Amino acid sequence: MNKMVSYPNSVASSLWIQNLVHGLAGITIKVKHTAFCASSQFQKIEVFDTYRYGMVLCLGGSVVMTEHDSDIYHEMIVHPALLCHKKPLRVCIIGGGDGGCLKEVLKHAPVESVTIVEIDKMVNETVQKFFPLLAAGFKDNRVSVVIDDGYNYLKTTDRSFDAIIVDSFDPGGPVQSLETADFHAMAARRLNSDGIAVFQTDSPIVRPDYLRQTLSLISPLFAQVKPYICSFSSFPEGICSFVLCGREKNALERFDAQRYAAIADSCTYYNTDIHQGAFLLPQYLKKKSIP
Numbered sequence: 001m002n003k004m005v006s007y008p009n010s011v012a013s014s015l016w017i018q019n020l021v022h023g024l025a026g027i028t029i030k031v032k033h034t035a036f037c038a039s040s041q042f043q044k045i046e047v048f049d050t051y052r053y054g055m056v057l058c059l060g061g062s063v064v065m066t067e068h069d070s071d072i073y074h075e076m077i078v079h080p081a082l083l084c085h086k087k088p089l090r091v092c093i094i095g096g097g098d099g100g101c102l103k104e105v106l107k108h109a110p111v112e113s114v115t116i117v118e119i120d121k122m123v124n125e126t127v128q129k130f131f132p133l134l135a136a137g138f139k140d141n142r143v144s145v146v147i148d149d150g151y152n153y154l155k156t157t158d159r160s161f162d163a164i165i166v167d168s169f170d171p172g173g174p175v176q177s178l179e180t181a182d183f184h185a186m187a188a189r190r191l192n193s194d195g196i197a198v199f200q201t202d203s204p205i206v207r208p209d210y211l212r213q214t215l216s217l218i219s220p221l222f223a224q225v226k227p228y229i230c231s232f233s234s235f236p237e238g239i240c241s242f243v244l245c246g247r248e249k250n251a252l253e254r255f256d257a258q259r260y261a262a263i264a265d266s267c268t269y270y271n272t273d274i275h276q277g278a279f280l281l282p283q284y285l286k287k288k289s290i291p
Helices: 070-084 100-105 121-130 132-139 150-156 181-189 208-221 257-266 272-277 283-289
Strands: 016-021 025-039 044-050 055-059 062-066 090-095 113-118 143-147 161-167 191-200 224-231 239-246
Touching (some): 025 062, 025 121, 044 121, 055 121, 062 070, 070 191, 070 257, 090 150, 100 161, 113 121, 113 150, 132 143, 150 181, 181 208, 208 224
Parallel strands (some): 090 113, 090 161, 113 143
Antiparallel strands (some): 025 044, 044 055, 191 239, 224 239
8 A cells, every 4th residue: 555656757637636734835646537526514525546645535625534644544543542451342433434443443353343423424435435445344243333423422322432532534624523621521431441532633733732732621531641643644744643541540551462463464554663652752742732
């Protein structure tokens, strides 16, 4: 998936995806052709076949996933959390309609059930058509998909989970309820006593206040909270941040080496060195992002 490919300068295409931060800087991706374009009740959904990044999913005009580097994001939002948990049997993914997080969750043998809560049914349908490798997990009999707002689902369900993964595509987008203090408290309440949650907190360079705000909101709700980062080129400014949260003291210091060994060969990016290094933030991010 990440293999470098060279193309002649004469590639005949005049279509480019331009993914800019504040309209000032970002990346441009040369497109072979448009594969899909439609609007759901929530957002515009587009799929492009590109030369360098493979199939690219855009929501609301922004790149949210590419075949080229989606493994990095999905491995990093899932494996640190699940390998810290003693035995993650029941997992809830808020967002995750693209199936990428689900693909990684299902690699963990203890998992007995996965609930996907996706607000936009068309996202799920689009991914199943154009990203079949990512969407394969939806056929697993352990998986159930709920079309609902993540906040509303956690507020109304009586289920509890060992792990909750908040895979929000676009903070500030169609599911702004996921950015409220009440949402984080709701997620904490839906976790079992030894539960672990992970929240995607966007680019710590583009939106440092968002990471700082999230840390302030969730720190009183959990016994342990640790921010971490990963890097991939299609994300704004190349860096994505997350916050890992444990209800038990020192829960995030655990690491199931045996379970990691079982999934190691299937990982493109994640390994034990990455697991340790992801939590070592550079000084400029500590100053800008951590309260």
